Amino acid sequence: xxxTIALILTLTLSLGVFAQSLLAQPPDGLRRQTxxxxxxxxxxxxxxxxxxxxxxxxxxxxxxxxxxxxGDNQAVALGTVVAADGLIVTKxxxxxxxxxxxxxxxxxxxxxxVGRDEATDLALLHVDARNLAPIVWATSPAAPGSLVAxxxxxxxxSMIGAISDVPQPMPGPTRRGAQHGWLGIRVGxxxxxxxxxxxxxxSAAEKAGLKSGDQxxxxxxxxxxxxxxxxxxxxxxxxxxKVALVxxxxxxxxxxxxxxxxxxxxxxxxxxxxxxxxxxxxxFAAVIPHDLAIAPTDCGGPLVDIDGRCLGVNxxxxxxVASYALPPSAVQETVEKIRARAKTP
Amino acid sequence: xxxxxxxxxxxxxxxxxxxGLAALPAGQTLHAQPPAVRQAAADVPSxxxxxxxxxxxxxxxxxxxxxxxxxxxxxxxxxxxxxADGLVMSAAHVGGHAGRPVTFVFPDxxxxxxxxxxxxxLGDAGLMRITDRGDWPHVAVAKPEDIRLGEWCxxxxxxxxxxxxxxxxxxxxxxxxxxxxxxxxxxxTIMGGDSGGPLFDMEGRVIGISSTCGNSLLENRHVSVDRFxxxxxxxxxxxxMDELEPGQGAVFGVExxxxxxxxxxxxxxxxxxxxxxxxxxxxxxxxxxxxxxRTFQDLAAEVRKYKPGEKVEVxxxxxxxxxxxxxxxxxxxxx
Numbered sequence: 001x002x003x004t005i006a007l008i009l010t011l012t013l014s015l016g017v018f019a020q021s022l023l024a025q026p027p028d029g030l031r032r033q034t035x036x037x038x039x040x041x042x043x044x045x046x047x048x049x050x051x052x053x054x055x056x057x058x059x060x061x062x063x064x065x066x067x068x069x070x071g072d073n074q075a076v077a078l079g080t081v082v083a084a085d086g087l088i089v090t091k092x093x094x095x096x097x098x099x100x101x102x103x104x105x106x107x108x109x110x111x112x113x114v115g116r117d118e119a120t121d122l123a124l125l126h127v128d129a130r131n132l133a134p135i136v137w138a139t140s141p142a143a144p145g146s147l148v149a150x151x152x153x154x155x156x157x158s159m160i161g162a163i164s165d166v167p168q169p170m171p172g173p174t175r176r177g178a179q180h181g182w183l184g185i186r187v188g189x190x191x192x193x194x195x196x197x198x199x200x201x202x203s204a205a206e207k208a209g210l211k212s213g214d215q216x217x218x219x220x221x222x223x224x225x226x227x228x229x230x231x232x233x234x235x236x237x238x239x240x241x242k243v244a245l246v247x248x249x250x251x252x253x254x255x256x257x258x259x260x261x262x263x264x265x266x267x268x269x270x271x272x273x274x275x276x277x278x279x280x281x282x283x284f285a286a287v288i289p290h291d292l293a294i295a296p297t298d299c300g301g302p303l304v305d306i307d308g309r310c311l312g313v314n315x316x317x318x319x320x321v322a323s324y325a326l327p328p329s330a331v332q333e334t335v336e337k338i339r340a341r342a343k344t345p
Numbered sequence: 346x347x348x349x350x351x352x353x354x355x356x357x358x359x360x361x362x363x364x365g366l367a368a369l370p371a372g373q374t375l376h377a378q379p380p381a382v383r384q385a386a387a388d389v390p391s392x393x394x395x396x397x398x399x400x401x402x403x404x405x406x407x408x409x410x411x412x413x414x415x416x417x418x419x420x421x422x423x424x425x426x427x428x429a430d431g432l433v434m435s436a437a438h439v440g441g442h443a444g445r446p447v448t449f450v451f452p453d454x455x456x457x458x459x460x461x462x463x464x465x466x467l468g469d470a471g472l473m474r475i476t477d478r479g480d481w482p483h484v485a486v487a488k489p490e491d492i493r494l495g496e497w498c499x500x501x502x503x504x505x506x507x508x509x510x511x512x513x514x515x516x517x518x519x520x521x522x523x524x525x526x527x528x529x530x531x532x533x534t535i536m537g538g539d540s541g542g543p544l545f546d547m548e549g550r551v552i553g554i555s556s557t558c559g560n561s562l563l564e565n566r567h568v569s570v571d572r573f574x575x576x577x578x579x580x581x582x583x584x585x586m587d588e589l590e591p592g593q594g595a596v597f598g599v600e601x602x603x604x605x606x607x608x609x610x611x612x613x614x615x616x617x618x619x620x621x622x623x624x625x626x627x628x629x630x631x632x633x634x635x636x637x638x639r640t641f642q643d644l645a646a647e648v649r650k651y652k653p654g655e656k657v658e659v660x661x662x663x664x665x666x667x668x669x670x671x672x673x674x675x676x677x678x679x680x
Contacts, residue, residue, distance in 0.1 A: 038530055038640065040563055043387050044495045044522035045532050050391050054398055144516045145409035145499065147402040162405065162499075162518035172507045269505055272536040273560035282507040289506075291517045291534055293562050306402045320536040320562070321504050321517060 047159050055149050056156030058308040063151040064104045065135040065310075066301045069111075069125070071096030074201070078152070078301030079125060080313050081132045082335055089313055089331060090300035092116040092123035093280040101127050104154035115338035120326055121280050121315055124338040135302055137328040138309035141167055141288070147306045150292050150314060158298070161291040163311070167327050168289070170318075172282025181237035181260030185210060187227045193217055193248075194227040200276075208245065208258035217253070218246035234260075274320030281316040287324035288312050294323040387495030389520075404547060405499060409516050412549050414482035416501050416542065418450040418512060419459075423502035423542030424473060425551055426483040431457075431475025434486070435541030436556050436568065437464035440471035443583040449475060451482075452514050463580035466587050468527055468572040469556040471541065472580040484543070487550035489571040492524050500533035500565075502542020502555060512538055519565070521552070525639065526646040529553035529569045534562050595651040595674035597633075599624060601641040608644045622672040624661065631667070632660035648674070 042048045067079040069090045079090040079101055088101055088111070095113065102108040107129070114124040142148065142163045149157035184203020187194040196214040199205045216224050220243040224230050237243060239262035247254050270277065278296040290303065294317045302310040303325040312325030326334075392398050415426040422439035426432070426449075433449065440447075440461040449457050457479070462472040475481060498521050503512040519533030531544060535555045544553035544567045553567025579586060598617025599610045608630040613620045630638045633647040634657040651657060653676040661668045 038523040038525075038528075040522050040530075040532075041387070043391060044520050045563065046497075046518060046520050047532070048391055050393070051398070054392060054395050058395060143406045143410070145405040145518070147398065147405065147518070162516055164515040164517065165513050168508075168513065170507055269507070269537065272558055274534065274536070274562045289513075289515060291515075293534070306399055319504070319506060320558070321515065321534045321539075322506060 046161070052149075052157045052160060055160065055306070058306065059149055059151050059157055059304050060308070061133065062135060062302045062304045062308055062310055063154050063156060064133050066104060066151045066153045066155075068102040068153045069094070069300060070098075070100040070102065070108075072098050073100075075297055078298050078314075080300065080302050080310070080331075081134050082124075082331070083134055084130065084132050086127040086129040086132060087114070087335070088125040088127065089122050089335060090125055091278075091280075091315060092118075092121050093278075094297065094299065095123055099125060101125060102153060103127075103129065103132070106154075114342050117334045117338060119285060120330055120334045121284075122313070122326065122331065122334045122338075124335055124342075135310045136308075137332070138305060138311050141327065142305050142311050148290055148292065148311065149304050149306075150294055150298065151302055151304060152298075157304075159292050159294075164289040164291055164322065166288075167286045170282050170284045170287050170289075170324060181234055181239055181241055181243070182262055183210070183234060183258060184261060187216070187230060193224055194230045196247075204258045204261040208256045210245070210247065210256065210258070211249065213249065214254075215248040216245065217248055219243060269319055272320045275317075277318060278316040281318040281324070284315065284324065284326070286327060286330055287315065288327055289318075289322050289324055291321055292323050293317065388493035389495035389497070391495070401497060405497070405518065408545065408547065408549050409499065409501065412484050412543075412545055413452055413501060413514060415484045416452060416503075416514060418503045419447050419473065419541065422538060422540035423555070424449065425543035425554075426475070426481050427486050427551065428483050429480050431459065431477075431479065431481045432483075433459065433473040433475065434543065434551060434554055434573065435471045435473055436554055437466055437469045437471040438556075439541040440464045440473055443585050447473060449473075461583075463576070463582060463584040463586065465572065465576050465580065466585070468568055468576070470554065470568045470573045470576060470580060472573075484545070485548075485550045486573075487546055487548070487552045487570055489526075489569065489574060491546065491548075491550065492521060492529060492552050492569070493546075494521055494524060496521050497547050498531050498533055498552065499545045500531075500535055500539065500542060500555060501545065502535070502539040504536050505538040521546075522563075524569060525643050526571045526575070527569060527642060528556075528572075529567045531565055531567065532563045533565055534558075535565045535567075595648060595653045595655060596676060597644075597648045597672065598675060599630075599644075608638045608641045618672050618675040619659075622659070622670040623668075624659070624670060624672070625663065627663065628668075629662040630659060631662055632658075634658060 065081040069077040069079045077091045077094040079088040081088050099111040101111045109127040111125040111127045114126050116123045144163050144165050146163045149160045152158050183205045184200035185196050185205045186198035193215045196212050219233050222233050241260050245256040294314045296317050299314045303312045303314050312327045313331050315326045316324045318324050417424050420439050424433040424435035445461040447459050449459050457475050457477040459475040464471040500517040517533040519531045521531050523530035535558050539555045542555045543551045546552045553569050556568050557566045598614035598619040600612035610628050612626050613624050630644050636647050638644045656673050659670050659672050
């Protein structure tokens with residue numbers, strides 16, 4: 001039957017009436033429902049181009065202090081210029097080797113890592129540039145409900161939203177969700193077996209050569225008939241395991257081998273969708289929660305208020321509804337700490 | 346970016362809905378004119394100046410400070426106090442069933458006792474009551490006709506986070522992009538724990554109660570205040586309402602696979618009221634008794650307002666034609 005199944009999966013939002021512990025209670029308390037999508041004209045949405053363009057002039061200075069950070073030629077994060085002589089903060093855990101920064105003026109320069117700080121997940125980078133315009137920090141925190149925006153390098157707001165709450169510690173769950181094997185694909189139950197509908201960059205699936213449109217037939221020896229079954233099979237396999245895959249691609253059947261990655265700390269919290277999320281997303285002494293859906297590769301850039309002042313540096317895309325920013329004091333103290341450490345032999 | 350494989354976007358669910366089984370006695374709406382489904386033009390256009398955004402910014406901050414004392418945690422979800430004597434709006438899937446003792450936690454940490462009242466399983470509307478005596482902080486509830494498309498709105502409730510010791514009251518900003526008698530949809534992003542929490546308009550009135558979300562960050566469904574109004578007396582009496590109440594309601598006698606963005610019928614119950622009136626599979630319902638129909642869900646909501654035996658005009662789209670038929674609604678248990 002060649003019928004498009006355009007049902008939208010929705011999950012009910014409570015963990016269940018009797019849930020005592022969020023982690024002790026896996027998502028069996030969730031109720032899945034099917035509901036049809038309703039039209040979403042962009043003119044009704046907060047993140048429409050017209051609204052974003054209104055904020056362009058006011059966030060221009062912050063955009064000029066935003067850089068794109070590359071690791072091995074891949075865009076891995078944003079960075080925020082903190083000193084005119086080429087000092088930039090970014091999200092440390094996103095960095096790989098060969099770090100480069102593309103400044104707001106378009107120059108792409110090699111960067112050295114001055115140092116890293118585990119507690120904040122900030123890294124301090126240095127590029128050989130002078131007379132950069134550093135970010136202007138807000139002098140007081142913004143009240144919950146304040147309108148905020150994220151900027152790109154030299155670009156006005158990429159999105160707008162609101163501060164969700166006052167700065168708070170985010171210790172993170174004491175028991176992590178069990179980490180298991182990770183392919184890095186999106187699947188759907190169209191046609192016979194589960195069909196690959198998207199492959200994450202750098203994932204085990206991409207390295208194995210999986211492509212969108214592939215029908216997965218076997219995984220690690222097990223016959224696969226449905227998306228649910230694929231997920232269940234995968235959840236029982238450990239990270240780093242080599243697994244054989246059999247897929248149908250057009251008229252051919254292919255055998256592939258994948259080395260499974262590690263699930264990024266998958267938690268029941270993640271069953272509400274809205275990802276992808278940062279790998280390092282908890283364990284902070286103080287963060288400002290806000291509702292901008294910052295991509296994991298766009299962390300490290302500034303969070304600005306409606307007057308263009310920088311309220312903090314985005315450090316994690318955490319949950320469906322939450323991203324976290326480090327407050328200016330935490331960023332400034334970390335920069336000083338790293339600089340002091342770099343000076344001592 | 347791709348989603349992790351743990352969570353497929355699509356599920357092999359075939360939703361076959363049969364209209365009319367869930368019908369309830371009419372005449373409980375507080376407004377004379379049933380609100381039509383509105384989707385055409387935004388009632389509230391996007392701001393056109395930075396000054397407008399700055400006014401909005403100040404307004405939202407003040408509004409959040411004003412309404413937050415009335416937003417409570419309850420049963421792993423959220424709720425909102427709407428009267429000084431402690432009536433609480435929440436979601437049916439948070440309340441569960443009537444008469445259950447619950448504890449409410451206010452933003453200042455105060456814990457008070459209460460009980461669940463009625464729950465509407467289909468629409469997910471639920472009421473509760475604080476039983477401890479007090480003069481409780483509370484907010485106003487909007488009328489259905491107050492809900493405007495494009496209007497800015499704020500979700501204020503208690504989503505789960507990595508902090509397992511406590512849930513924090515979090516603010517999310519968005520705009521209303523859909524409104525029908527059952528739902529309000531917004532781009533105020535919600536997730537687990539937000540269930541039962543209020544969606545406020547810019548007057549600080551409750552316009553919806555958070556219920557479900559889809560994978561898209563834009564897909565956030567709140568039970569509309571229309572739905573609460575429709576069943577208000579029964580919810581208040583502590584009635585638990587399931588979607589199937591045979592014998593009570595009117596039946597139209599049509600089916601849908603729920604896979605299209607319109608009220609296209611996949612089937613017509615043989616010899617049912619629709620079939621007798623000449624409705625055919627493949628027809629798209631445009632209007633039901635004068636109310637505009639966008640989706641099958643809208644149609645179901647409209648049918649529910651009528652009693653068996655009532656005669657209604659239905660406007661259909663078939664091929665190139667627009668047809669009007671007159672249907673005498675049937676009884677749920679009479680097939």
